[in-house]
Amino acid sequence: MIADPGAEYLLKKAWKLYEDGRHIELVDETLDPSEYEAEHAKKIIEIALMCTQSSPTSRPAMSEVVVLFKSRDSGEHTQPTRSPFVEFVERFPGDKSTSTASSSSNATASFSVLSAR
Template structure:
């Protein structure tokens, strides 16, 4: 299946809208605007963008995310930076379509085994 040349990745679109101050446009249009607060929706999108930062040290921990969700203030002091996954997509003409994106993540995983006594 060949990708639609006019298609745009969600994260790239989200970042562009955020930069333009129009990230509220990411909210599903089928939702009734009277059923949610626009500023709260913007805040959720900003927190989500903060979770896409390249370095794990720049991303909020889950406990910080909870605090951010519960706080009533704005996120002026913790603005996201451009996610590393928002790179230009190169399309190769012909039968194949490829895209490139660069990322420099130092993400690690750990596993714990729990046993009963």
């Protein structure tokens, strides 16, 4: 798969739009704007961006996400901060033009089968 040199991945685009105050543009344009509240959509996008923080301790717990979704006040939650990995450029196999570093992993996986007594 060859990457489109002008394309940017969704998270980077989302952050750019959010920082410009235009994150409502992330909503699918085929949706009828009269069928959703723009402020509610913006709030959902902000909560989603909070979940992309690079440090797990900076991300809200799922219980907090539920509370945020249920809250009526859009200013009630803390604002997300741009994560350093937003600038990460996806590397595609065989695409030598963007490859600047290599990494390896010795990760292993194990599976356990539980049985009832």
